[in-house]
Amino acid sequence: MKLKEKVAIVTGSGRGIGRSIAERLASEGATLVICDVDGDGAVKTASEIAAQFGVKTLGIKVDVTKSDEVDALVKQTVDTFGGINILVNNAGITRDGLMLRMKEEDWDLVINVNLKSAFLCTKAAIRHIMRSDYGRVINIASVIGLMGNAGQANYAASKGGLISFTKTIAKEFASKGVTANAIAPGFIQTAMTDKLKDEDKAKMTELIPLKSLGQPGQVADAVAFLASPDAAYITGQVLAVDGGMTM
Numbered sequence: 132m133k134l135k136e137k138v139a140i141v142t143g144s145g146r147g148i149g150r151s152i153a154e155r156l157a158s159e160g161a162t163l164v165i166c167d168v169d170g171d172g173a174v175k176t177a178s179e180i181a182a183q184f185g186v187k188t189l190g191i192k193v194d195v196t197k198s199d200e201v202d203a204l205v206k207q208t209v210d211t212f213g214g215i216n217i218l219v220n221n222a223g224i225t226r227d228g229l230m231l232r233m234k235e236e237d238w239d240l241v242i243n244v245n246l247k248s249a250f251l252c253t254k255a256a257i258r259h260i261m262r263s264d265y266g267r268v269i270n271i272a273s274v275i276g277l278m279g280n281a282g283q284a285n286y287a288a289s290k291g292g293l294i295s296f297t298k299t300i301a302k303e304f305a306s307k308g309v310t311a312n313a314i315a316p317g318f319i320q321t322a323m324t325d326k327l328k329d330e331d332k333a334k335m336t337e338l339i340p341l342k343s344l345g346q347p348g349q350v351a352d353a354v355a356f357l358a359s360p361d362a363a364y365i366t367g368q369v370l371a372v373d374g375g376m377t378m
């Protein structure tokens with residue numbers, strides 16, 4: 132129980148990797164704020180995690196691209212639990228298409244959900260995280276932010292931006308005892324990758340030295356490590372959880 136009494140917000144945690152992260156942090160005793168644009172998913176996940184792990188939870192509908200909703204999320208968290216220790220910026224989407232055909236609205240949407248959201252959530256929460264004696268910001272980037280990928284200019288730019296944002300936050304808040312790190316998952320089995328064709332999944336698996344897609348729980352284990360006291364001297368880093376794809 133390495134995170135007992137710690138308060139964690141995980142964005143986009145109604146399902147997928149975010150939900151796994153929330154479960155894993157709860158298994159370490161953390162109090163969890165589950166927020167998602169899918170409000171029903173957030174509320175259901177929050178009550179299931181509370182029942183399974185016996186921790187305090189809150190499920191809130193939040194669109195992380197809207198500053199007023201993000202500010203309300205932070206206020207409700209602090210009003211309910213007294214502060215914030217851990218912020219996991221996980222919410223993310225894809226709108227793939229080759230550059231020449233990519234619509235401007237798909238560029239804007241992906242940048243807003245994947246990158247601007249981290250700015251809004253960190254800006255709103257960091258004051259409270261700094262005030263606590265234990266602070267962690269963990270951003271869920273992607274190997275695509277390190278390598279690029281044809282058909283994902285918007286997604287690659289958002290995740291590359293998230294990595295540089297992480298390093299900047301690490302530098303700005305190190306003196307306040309807050310660490311900031313990014314995780315770069317490879318291909319993880321969730322709704323996001325389920326929409327890919329079987330032949331594309333097979334091709335991807337070939338590129339992975341460990342020869343399998345990753346599981347959300349494996350990303351969550353890495354987040355739990357970075358959120359724990361064991362990672363106190365690690366900041367500004369990008370940890371790839373990718374079966375060896377980017378080595």
Ligand SMILES: NC(=O)c1ccc[n+]([C@@H]2O[C@H](COP(=O)([O-])OP(=O)(O)OC[C@H]3O[C@@H](n4cnc5c(N)ncnc54)[C@H](O)[C@@H]3O)[C@@H](O)[C@H]2O)c1
Nearest residue numbers: 143147148167168194195221222223273316318319321323
């Ligand atoms: N699945 C993968 O292979 C993979 C690989 C690398 C990185 N990632 C990253 O991991 C994160 C989670 O991905 P996932 O695979 O679990 O996807 P997912 O689609 O299963 O889950 C994403 C969650 O984010 C929520 N969300 C979307 N837009 C939102 C918004 N505006 N405000 C609040 N919540 C919003 C969705 O409702 C959903 O619950 C994303 O940032 C994604 O880019 C995933």
